[in-house]
Amino acid sequence: MPAPRIKICGVNSAQALDAVIAARAEYCGFVFFERSPRHLTLAEAQGLGARAAGHVTRVGLFVDADDATIADAVAASALDVIQLHGEESPERVAQVKAQTGLPVWKAVPIASAADVERAARYAGAADLVLFDAKTPKGTLPGGMGLSFDWSLLAGWKNRAPWGLAGGLSPANVAEAVRLTGAPLVDTSSGVESAPGVKDAEKIAAFCAAARGT
Numbered sequence: 001m002p003a004p005r006i007k008i009c010g011v012n013s014a015q016a017l018d019a020v021i022a023a024r025a026e027y028c029g030f031v032f033f034e035r036s037p038r039h040l041t042l043a044e045a046q047g048l049g050a051r052a053a054g055h056v057t058r059v060g061l062f063v064d065a066d067d068a069t070i071a072d073a074v075a076a077s078a079l080d081v082i083q084l085h086g087e088e089s090p091e092r093v094a095q096v097k098a099q100t101g102l103p104v105w106k107a108v109p110i111a112s113a114a115d116v117e118r119a120a121r122y123a124g125a126a127d128l129v130l131f132d133a134k135t136p137k138g139t140l141p142g143g144m145g146l147s148f149d150w151s152l153l154a155g156w157k158n159r160a161p162w163g164l165a166g167g168l169s170p171a172n173v174a175e176a177v178r179l180t181g182a183p184l185v186d187t188s189s190g191v192e193s194a195p196g197v198k199d200a201e202k203i204a205a206f207c208a209a210a211r212g213t
C-alpha cells in the first residue's frame with residue numbers, strides 16, 4: 001500500500017509551519033473561520049502563505065463562507081486548494097471551484113453508513129471528499145479530535161478521491177491507514193499540545209507513523 005499523503009491542519013504560526021515542512025507533509029491547512037482557535041487574520045495568512053511557497057501545498061479552510069471571504073483569503077495567502085467544511089451543497093462546491101479556479105475539497109461529517117452514502121453526491125463536484133467525524137451541535141464542525149467508526153468507509157468503494165480526518169494522532173494513524181487504506185490523512189488537534197498550539201514533535205511523529213517509517 002503506498003504511503004498516504006498528509007495534511008496538517010490549523011497551522012497558525014511560523015514554528016508550526018516550519019515543523020510541517022521539516023516533516024515533509026504534503027499539505028498545510030490554514031483556517032479561515034473566526035470561531036476556531038486556529039483562525040488566521042489575513043495579515044497572518046499572508047505571512048504564512050509566503051513562507052509555505054514552494055515547500056508545502058496550502059489548503060484554505062472555510063465554513064459556509066461567502067465569495068468575498070474566500071477571494072480575500074486566496075489573494076492574501078496564495079492558496080492552492082480550497083477546503084469547504086460547512087454545509088455547502090454540491091452546487092456551491094462547483095461554484096467555488098469555477099470562481100477560484102482551484103481544486104475544492106469537501107469535508108463530509110460521518111456518524112453512520114447513510115452519511116457515507118450521502119457523501120456520494122459530491123463525487124464529480126469536489127476534487128476530494130474528506131471524511132471527518134460528525135461533531136455535536138453547537139461545537140466546531142472540525143478540529144475537535146473526534147473520530148468515527150472507520151469500518152463505515154468500506155461502503156465508499158473509492159467512488160471519488162478521498163481522505164480521512166477526525167481524531168487522528170501519532171498513536172492511531174498507522175492503524176487507521178492499515179484498516180481503511182486512506183490515500184490521504186488529515187489531523188489538527190492530534191498534533192497539538194493545547195487547542196490551537198501545534199507541537200513540532202507530534203507533527204514529526206504523526207508523519208513518520210502515517211508513512212510507517
Ligand SMILES: O=C(O)c1ccccc1NCC(=O)[C@H](O)[C@H](O)COP(=O)(O)O
Nearest residue numbers: 009036142143144145166167187188189
Ligand atoms: O481545525 C479547526 O479549528 C476547524 C474549525 C472548523 C472547521 C474545521 C476545522 N478543521 C478542519 C480539519 O481539516 C481538521 O483537520 C479535521 O477536522 C480533523 O480535526 P481533528 O479531529 O482535530 O484532527
